[in-house]
Amino acid sequence: MQLYFPDTPDLPLPDGHMFPATKYRLLRERLLAEGTASASDLTPSPLATDGELAAAHCPAYIHAATTGTLSREAQRGIGLPWSETLIARARGTIGGALAASRCALTAGVAGQLAGGTHHAHRDFGSGFCVFNDCAVVALTLLAEREVSRVAVLDLDVHQGDGNAAILGPDPRVFVASVHGANNFPFVKPPSDLDIGLPDGTHDETYLAAAETALDAVLAFRPDLVLYIAGVDPLAEDRLGKLAVTMSGLEERDRRVLSRLQRAGVPVSIAIGGGYAEQIALTVAAYANTFRVARDVFEG
Numbered sequence: 589m590q591l592y593f594p595d596t597p598d599l600p601l602p603d604g605h606m607f608p609a610t611k612y613r614l615l616r617e618r619l620l621a622e623g624t625a626s627a628s629d630l631t632p633s634p635l636a637t638d639g640e641l642a643a644a645h646c647p648a649y650i651h652a653a654t655t656g657t658l659s660r661e662a663q664r665g666i667g668l669p670w671s672e673t674l675i676a677r678a679r680g681t682i683g684g685a686l687a688a689s690r691c692a693l694t695a696g697v698a699g700q701l702a703g704g705t706h707h708a709h710r711d712f713g714s715g716f717c718v719f720n721d722c723a724v725v726a727l728t729l730l731a732e733r734e735v736s737r738v739a740v741l742d743l744d745v746h747q748g749d750g751n752a753a754i755l756g757p758d759p760r761v762f763v764a765s766v767h768g769a770n771n772f773p774f775v776k777p778p779s780d781l782d783i784g785l786p787d788g789t790h791d792e793t794y795l796a797a798a799e800t801a802l803d804a805v806l807a808f809r810p811d812l813v814l815y816i817a818g819v820d821p822l823a824e825d826r827l828g829k830l831a832v833t834m835s836g837l838e839e840r841d842r843r844v845l846s847r848l849q850r851a852g853v854p855v856s857i858a859i860g861g862g863y864a865e866q867i868a869l870t871v872a873a874y875a876n877t878f879r880v881a882r883d884v885f886e887g
């Protein structure tokens with residue numbers, strides 16, 4: 589299974605910042621250490637060009653975001669301070685998503701150890717997201733006629749408002765989101781399917797909602813699924829508000845990936861959010877997703 593990873597330094601953040609900048613590197617180290625991935629499975633994510641970003645973003649925003657000339661308010665909306673590294677990583681997230689998705693179309697499955705930047709809109713960033721990977725991938729592959737129908741299965745605990753705004757109205761793309769109803773973003777533009785869950789939702793209800801979203805995704809008969817396997821529904825997550833267990837998340841991934849594999853639908857995996865107090869829990873949950881993917885597709 590080919591996996592792309594951000595080959596850029598950890599994001600420089602002020603002390604006490606909420607964002608777990610080291611999780612990407614820790615995930616790669618863990619996948620190698622536990623044998624889920626070998627060195628030959630891992631490829632550095634290419635950095636997306638301005639032209640590639642323009643598939644889903646307006647040129648004025650791309651220019652301001654990449655040159656550090658966004659307004660202070662717009663940069664605050666992203667929630668991460670501007671730096672060259674931030675932009676290199678943001679470009680890598682898009683480049684990695686494009687590369688992984690192209691790979692998935694031939695291999696059946698691929699992924700990147702980043703991505704799921706579903707809060708980024710066409711002309712502004714939000715919620716730790718600068719550019720929108722699913723939007724760029726879907727619109728690029730549709731324009732190239734590599735695919736004619738794409739589905740986004742977004743199981744991050746936060747609703748994908750950027751995906752909904754950019755891709756929701758497009759009849760060639762089906763966006764399904766399962767998320768906390770009372771969580772960020774507080775304005776939720778409609779996806780094709782939104783399932784909002786109450787605070788404290790446990791495994792059984794969560795898994796049923798994920799299956800409902802998956803049913804809808806499969807009914808759309810997509811040529812490619814972009815799976816945002818966020819691990820922030822975990823009970824221990826500081827930004828999640830749900831009460832899903834580690835084994836519940838693993839069961840979610842097993843059901844999703846098994847059914848896609850059986851249906852013969854290619855899937856490209858992005859890790860989505862994860863903000864547990866103990867970063868090792870977040871990283872372990874991400875690693876489970878890729879171990880399950882390997883078991884399902886290569887077992």
Ligand SMILES: [Zn+2]
Nearest residue numbers: 744745746861
């Ligand atoms: Zn999230």
